[in-house]
Amino acid sequence: MTDAPDELSLVFQALADPTRRAIISRLRSGPTTVGELAEPFAMSRPAISQHLKVLERAGLIERTADAQWRRCTLRTEPLDEASAWVDRHRNEWNQRFDLLDQRLRQLKTAPTASTPRTERTDR
Amino acid sequence: MTDAPDELSLVFQALADPTRRAIISRLRSGPTTVGELAEPFAMSRPAISQHLKVLERAGLIERTADAQWRRCTLRTEPLDEASAWVDRHRNEWNQRFDLLDQRLRQLKTAPTASTPRTERTDR
DNA sequence: CCTACAGTTAAGCACATCATTAATTAAGGA
DNA sequence: TCCTTAATTAATGATGTGCTTAACTGTAGG
Numbered sequence: 001m002t003d004a005p006d007e008l009s010l011v012f013q014a015l016a017d018p019t020r021r022a023i024i025s026r027l028r029s030g031p032t033t034v035g036e037l038a039e040p041f042a043m044s045r046p047a048i049s050q051h052l053k054v055l056e057r058a059g060l061i062e063r064t065a066d067a068q069w070r071r072c073t074l075r076t077e078p079l080d081e082a083s084a085w086v087d088r089h090r091n092e093w094n095q096r097f098d099l100l101d102q103r104l105r106q107l108k109t110a111p112t113a114s115t116p117r118t119e120r121t122d123r
Numbered sequence: 124m125t126d127a128p129d130e131l132s133l134v135f136q137a138l139a140d141p142t143r144r145a146i147i148s149r150l151r152s153g154p155t156t157v158g159e160l161a162e163p164f165a166m167s168r169p170a171i172s173q174h175l176k177v178l179e180r181a182g183l184i185e186r187t188a189d190a191q192w193r194r195c196t197l198r199t200e201p202l203d204e205a206s207a208w209v210d211r212h213r214n215e216w217n218q219r220f221d222l223l224d225q226r227l228r229q230l231k232t233a234p235t236a237s238t239p240r241t242e243r244t245d246r
Numbered sequence: 247c248c249t250a251c252a253g254t255t256a257a258g259c260a261c262a263t264c265a266t267t268a269a270t271t272a273a274g275g276a
Numbered sequence: 277t278c279c280t281t282a283a284t285t286a287a288t289g290a291t292g293t294g295c296t297t298a299a300c301t302g303t304a305g306g
Contacts, residue, residue, distance in 0.1 A: 008144070010139075012138040013139035017293095017294085018128075018129060018131075024212055025212065034254095035251095044297080045253070046253090046255080046296080046297085050293090054293090067302095067303060068251065068302065068303045069253085076214065079213045089151060089199065089202060090199050090206055091199065140263095142264095156283090157283060167265075168282085168283070169267085169283090173264075176284095190274075191283070192273095192283080
């Protein structure tokens with residue numbers, strides 16, 4: 001454990017694997033045990049367990065114990081954040097709006113100086 | 124080069140890093156040189172170059188040579204796919220619809236046998 | 247109690263990722 | 277031509293990922 005990554009990174013990273021995306025797809029049909037989840041994949045149980053750990057760390061699933069079974073439930077809230085980020089960067093419209101915004105700021109603040117640099121971070 | 128990952132995985136993986144997301148944000152305001160791009164970060168140029176390579180591999184940027192400068196341009200098409208995937212899995216509504224669909228299929232195909240297993244993959 | 251079953255933990259291995267510094271390529275200007 | 281600037285490539289290193297098999301934990305049932 002070096003330096004805990006931010007929520008969004010965890011979510012995107014969790015989605016960056018076909019097996020994990022398939023698991024999420026599967027979980028849309030309702031809570032499922034690890035065994036059922038593992039069945040379609042040519043992969044050992046521990047491998048699936050590890051994928052589930054990644055999904056859990058990203059807040060995308062919840063595991064509840066039920067006798068000797070672990071019932072996995074999908075949590076879609078983190079997907080909302082992911083969706084919001086992507087949509088904010090997706091379309092032309094936003095892009096042009098930002099460009100205009102930037103031009104206006106440039107004209108206002110510094111007609112003489114070299115570009116003021118807005119220190120734009122991610123968010 | 125082991126086993127080329129699918130497009131979606133490349134995109135999500137590219138988004139799974141704050142620096143790269145910040146670069147994308149920055150590029151929304153229009154094409155930018157690598158130097159300008161690197162400036163806000165406490166990180167060496169080569170590090171940025173590598174991040175750009177990841178973004179390029181995911182189809183999220185295009186680099187065009189202009190004298191000794193490389194002009195980076197944002198390409199948002201891959202984000203559309205990402206957005207589509209996330210949205211398909213995001214909301215309750217889809218979830219319930221799928222559940223209903225599954226129930227109906229179960230009733231139709233196998234009132235006696237044990238669950239038929241739909242071999243649901245990612246998509 | 248002993249065994250079977252569901253699942254996780256642990257250890258190991260190949261390979262990817264994210265950063266570094268040093269060397270290289272390529273264009274422009276004195 | 278020589279030097280500077282912009283950027284990439286190469287080599288290196290620490291750390292993370294994705295899988296494996298083997299061993300462990302915990303619950304149910306004879």
